[in-house]
Amino acid sequence: MQTDTVMSVENRPTSPLAGYTPIEGSYDELLDAKGFPREKYRFILNSYEEIGEAEMALRRKELTRLLRENGVTYNVYGSPEETERLWSLDLMPFLMESSEFSSLERGLLQRGELLNALFKDLYGPRRLLFDRIVPPEVVYGAQGFLRQCHNLYQARDRELQFFSSDLARRADGTFVVIGDRAQAPSGTGYSLKNRIVLSRVFPSLYRDSEVHRVAIFFRSLRKTLATLVRNSPNQEPVVVLLTPGPENETYFEHVYLAGYLGYTLAQATDLTVRNNRVFIKTVEGHQQVDVIFRRTDDLFLDPLELKGDSLLGVPGLIEAVRSGNVSVVNPLGSAVLENRSLMAYFPALCKFYFGEELILPNTETYYLGDAQHRAEVLREPNRFVVKPSARTGNTRHIYPAQLSRSELADLVSRIASHGENYIAQEIVPGSSIPVLDQNNRMVAGKCVIRTFQVATESGYQVMPGGLARVSTRTDELIVTNQSGAGSKDIWILASEPQKDVSLLRQNIAETRISRKSSGGVPSRIADNIFWMARYAERAENLSRLLKNVIARITQIEDSAGTEDIAKLLKMVTHVTAEYPGFLGDDAADLLRKPEQELNRLIYDSSVHGSVRYNVLAMIRASRNLRESLSDDMRRIISQLESPPYASMVLSVQHAHLFDVVIYLSSISGLSQENMSREVGWHFLELGRRIERATFSLRILKAYLALGNLYDKFMVENLLNINDIRITYTRRYRHRIETDSVLDILLYDETNPRSLGYQLARIRDAVPMLPARSEGSRPATEKAALKLYTAYRVTDIREIFSTENANEKLAPWLDTLSSGLEELHRSITETYFTYVEEQVRIGEMNG
Numbered sequence: 001m002q003t004d005t006v007m008s009v010e011n012r013p014t015s016p017l018a019g020y021t022p023i024e025g026s027y028d029e030l031l032d033a034k035g036f037p038r039e040k041y042r043f044i045l046n047s048y049e050e051i052g053e054a055e056m057a058l059r060r061k062e063l064t065r066l067l068r069e070n071g072v073t074y075n076v077y078g079s080p081e082e083t084e085r086l087w088s089l090d091l092m093p094f095l096m097e098s099s100e101f102s103s104l105e106r107g108l109l110q111r112g113e114l115l116n117a118l119f120k121d122l123y124g125p126r127r128l129l130f131d132r133i134v135p136p137e138v139v140y141g142a143q144g145f146l147r148q149c150h151n152l153y154q155a156r157d158r159e160l161q162f163f164s165s166d167l168a169r170r171a172d173g174t175f176v177v178i179g180d181r182a183q184a185p186s187g188t189g190y191s192l193k194n195r196i197v198l199s200r201v202f203p204s205l206y207r208d209s210e211v212h213r214v215a216i217f218f219r220s221l222r223k224t225l226a227t228l229v230r231n232s233p234n235q236e237p238v239v240v241l242l243t244p245g246p247e248n249e250t251y252f253e254h255v256y257l258a259g260y261l262g263y264t265l266a267q268a269t270d271l272t273v274r275n276n277r278v279f280i281k282t283v284e285g286h287q288q289v290d291v292i293f294r295r296t297d298d299l300f301l302d303p304l305e306l307k308g309d310s311l312l313g314v315p316g317l318i319e320a321v322r323s324g325n326v327s328v329v330n331p332l333g334s335a336v337l338e339n340r341s342l343m344a345y346f347p348a349l350c351k352f353y354f355g356e357e358l359i360l361p362n363t364e365t366y367y368l369g370d371a372q373h374r375a376e377v378l379r380e381p382n383r384f385v386v387k388p389s390a391r392t393g394n395t396r397h398i399y400p401a402q403l404s405r406s407e408l409a410d411l412v413s414r415i416a417s418h419g420e421n422y423i424a425q426e427i428v429p430g431s432s433i434p435v436l437d438q439n440n441r442m443v444a445g446k447c448v449i450r451t452f453q454v455a456t457e458s459g460y461q462v463m464p465g466g467l468a469r470v471s472t473r474t475d476e477l478i479v480t481n482q483s484g485a486g487s488k489d490i491w492i493l494a495s496e497p498q499k500d501v502s503l504l505r506q507n508i509a510e511t512r513i514s515r516k517s518s519g520g521v522p523s524r525i526a527d528n529i530f531w532m533a534r535y536a537e538r539a540e541n542l543s544r545l546l547k548n549v550i551a552r553i554t555q556i557e558d559s560a561g562t563e564d565i566a567k568l569l570k571m572v573t574h575v576t577a578e579y580p581g582f583l584g585d586d587a588a589d590l591l592r593k594p595e596q597e598l599n600r601l602i603y604d605s606s607v608h609g610s611v612r613y614n615v616l617a618m619i620r621a622s623r624n625l626r627e628s629l630s631d632d633m634r635r636i637i638s639q640l641e642s643p644p645y646a647s648m649v650l651s652v653q654h655a656h657l658f659d660v661v662i663y664l665s666s667i668s669g670l671s672q673e674n675m676s677r678e679v680g681w682h683f684l685e686l687g688r689r690i691e692r693a694t695f696s697l698r699i700l701k702a703y704l705a706l707g708n709l710y711d712k713f714m715v716e717n718l719l720n721i722n723d724i725r726i727t728y729t730r731r732y733r734h735r736i737e738t739d740s741v742l743d744i745l746l747y748d749e750t751n752p753r754s755l756g757y758q759l760a761r762i763r764d765a766v767p768m769l770p771a772r773s774e775g776s777r778p779a780t781e782k783a784a785l786k787l788y789t790a791y792r793v794t795d796i797r798e799i800f801s802t803e804n805a806n807e808k809l810a811p812w813l814d815t816l817s818s819g820l821e822e823l824h825r826s827i828t829e830t831y832f833t834y835v836e837e838q839v840r841i842g843e844m845n846g
Contacts, residue, residue: 017434022432023446026429026430027169027170028433029095030432040095044092047205048092056440063089063201066197066200067197069638072086072193072256073252074249074250075247075250087193087252087487088485088487089198089487089489091201091436092436092488093198093488093490094491096492096493098492101492106359106360107175108460109462112163113459114353115337119336119337122145133348138420143335144334144390145336148305148332148333149332152331153333158459160330162330162452162455163185164181164450166178166179166181168363168430168431178428179340181338182330182337182338185452186295187452187467188217188253188257188452189254190252191214191466192256194487195214210493212465214465222261225291228290229327238288238291239264239292240265240271240291240293241258241264242293242296243265244268246623255627261293263293265627266522268312268313273320276319276320278314283521283522283770284520284770291327291328291329292326298334302316302317302332318332339389340388341420343362343365344365365425365426367419368415368419369421374419378412383427385399385424386415387425388422431447445470445471445474446470446473446474449466467487468489469488520679529680530832532621532625533671533687534688534691535621537668537688537695539660540664542611543664545572546601547657548720549572550657552564564714569594571714572601575698578600578601578608582594595648596648603644615640619640619641630670630675633667636663637667640660640663679769683769686765690823693762696753696754700718704809712736715738719745724744739797755816763784766780779829780823780826783822787816787819790812790816
């Protein structure tokens with residue numbers, strides 16, 4: 001009955017399946033040999049048909065929204081258009097029955113044990129060389145083989161804790177392994193995010209499909225990392241996820257996994273080695289690290305013993321591992337397992353170590369440094385793809401079938417002279433799979449899948465899912481994310497209901513109640529928190545200033561005079577410091593037609609005093625804090641990322657500035673109401689207060705520079721810019737007087753935009769920062785008290801009781817500005833100087 005329903009669905013013109021044509025010569029995941037939908041896809045086809053085209057369009061928008069708001073991106077190296085690309089996820093998952101997955105799982109588990117045995121042998125007795133299973137040049141010539149790791153690992157049954165394997169189908173539907181990733185495998189975070197997003201877009205479909213949960217895999221991963229602590233197994237381990245940084249292609253995944261697993265995200269500059277122990281540099285001081293879950297390649301991990309010019313590694317890390325003071329996952333040297341030449345010998349190695357045949361075969365692989373292998377390939381070269389032995393990432397694959405006669409001759413010559421640099425693999429077409437295009441019609445795409453394994457106490461565990469990469473460019477033979485491929489979530493369909501599993505709900509024997517952060521805040525993170533707050537506040541203040549100026553220009557009723565508007569525009573130049581601006585030789589023309597200069601100060605990202613420049617600076621700082629920001633805050637920040645429409649129309653400019661103020665005020669509100677008052681929040685608070693105080697002083701200095709201290713029009717605009725017009729009117733009715741306006745702007749500590757309020761909050765926040773030395777009062781606290789004292793000892797009434805008020809007010813404002821700069825320097829030198837001081841060896845005893 002169900003088959004008849006599906007058959008009628010596929011023949012309808014409106015069905016998503018209508019017009020779908022599998023790729024010739026490939027195994028099709030959706031349709032069987034007779035062209036009928038496979039059993040595993042029938043339920044989802046019916047569901048999509050019931051949802052309908054209109055609703056599917058809404059689901060697609062929801063999927064895109066979730067990806068964008070969660071900042072799910074993939075960085076593209078060398079892209080002329082952009083470096084950060086929104087992650088691509090197809091609406092239709094890759095489906096696999098439990099029975100098929102169980103068969104695949106057995107082969108993957110065997111492969112895990114094989115890779116682990118090979119790794120331990122390579123850095124231990126090297127029996128594979130003594131017994132001549134593998135030629136010596138395959139090992140010693142491998143770029144990933146690190147002699148520094150000899151005898152470094154022999155203590156555990158499974159030294160290889162975490163790895164992935166890439167699989168593709170042959171035309172007959174059987175899976176083969178086309179490669180392994182062992183040093184820093186990527187994809188688990190994207191796989192998890194795919195699952196979360198797709199289950200939210202299709203909650204009923206996901207629930208009714210009885211899909212195996214993947215959260216248990218991450219629970220096992222976290223448990224495994226916790227068992228690797230060597231020196232203090234009874235204490236809560238300190239685990240960091242080491243990332244190369246925001247420019248890395250999978251940086252989103254690093255951030256996401258760190259947050260999901262509860263680890264500190266660290267860059268190389270956050271770590272230091274002292275006495276053969278690794279520490280993370282935090283604002284509280286150095287904290288010892290037990291486990292490094294790294295996403296940095298082997299050669300870059302230790303510039304002392306490996307790549308000397310690396311800025312992505314930690315000097316002395318290998319010696320710390322040798323001393324048994326830190327564990328690195330995956331272990332250093334595991335890059336050798338990615339050497340493609342070794343794959344040619346996996347069948348022999350499996351027999352050598354276990355006396356077994358490979359359950360899950362490799363794609364047919366030949367090492368072209370071996371004469372017999374070379375002859376086998378050259379007998380029928382069109383069957384193969386030629387690849388470099390080392391996975392360098394910058395060498396293209398060569399398909400002899402696509403070469404001209406002269407090009408083929410050149411390739412044969414290169415192989416003959418440097419065959420050790422190449423391998424040949426049979427061309428595996430990969431499977432044909434349906435992809436829902438923008439019109440929600442199914443088109444055929446080429447697919448390969450990535451599976452993941454983690455070591456446990458009882459053996460390896462395979463993730464019941466994974467990451468499918470798919471490309472609709474069927475003429476291309478390589479499917480990679482760098483080449484623009486999309487992704488699919490892999491659903492393993494269970495035969496019985498699945499229990500919900502999450503890292504957030506676990507049976508814990510005993511939980512110690514604590515109201516303190518579980519770990520220190522890295523100095524780099526505190527630095528970015530501080531500057532994110534400063535740039536956000538700066539952008540908001542500039543927006544308020546420019547919004548008020550445009551409002552006064554465009555007000556038809558009760559409009560200001562030309563001279564008054566000119567004063568406001570000149571104030572803008574003083575505050576933004578974008579000289580000459582409205583003060584230069586062309587000032588007369590700009591004052592008459594200010595739209596162009598205002599456009600520049602709002603939209604031009606290359607202008608340091610513009611709103612857009614500071615918004616983007618805030619966004620850049622936030623990218624280093626993704627694991628520290630709430631979903632709501634990241635969603636608001638994502639709204640500011642899209643390039644605004646740069647208009648010369650004043651009303652459009654005003655509307656954009658209003659939106660910016662709303663978004664930035666929302667960020668400020670969330671930080672005030674939702675963030676715990678821990679160390680990170682105090683740096684956020686100080687950044688905001690220092691910036692707002694600095695802006696208040698710059699506004700007042702610009703006001704004084706424009707002449708008349710008692711100019712009521714300018715004084716009234718000070719109220720508008722600082723958004724306290726209503727408060728002032730309620731107190732003083734409609735009398736605008738300079739002394740009362742300056743009093744509320746400078747001394748009223750109940751006014752959250754006054755200078756006094758900012759300095760009082762700074763005074764209260766600084767003592768909450770971690771103490772860096774015992775005994776004397778910290779320099780930062782001294783600077784804050786000195787600043788607050790300079791503010792309190794001067795009374796605004798005393799200034800206005802004299803005839804030369806202007807001359808007395810200006811030096812006082814300069815003193816406060818200098819005090820804020822001194823405080824900023826002190827915070828930076830005390831908490832943010834996290835780059836190690838370099839000392840020449842010859843100068844150490846000099």
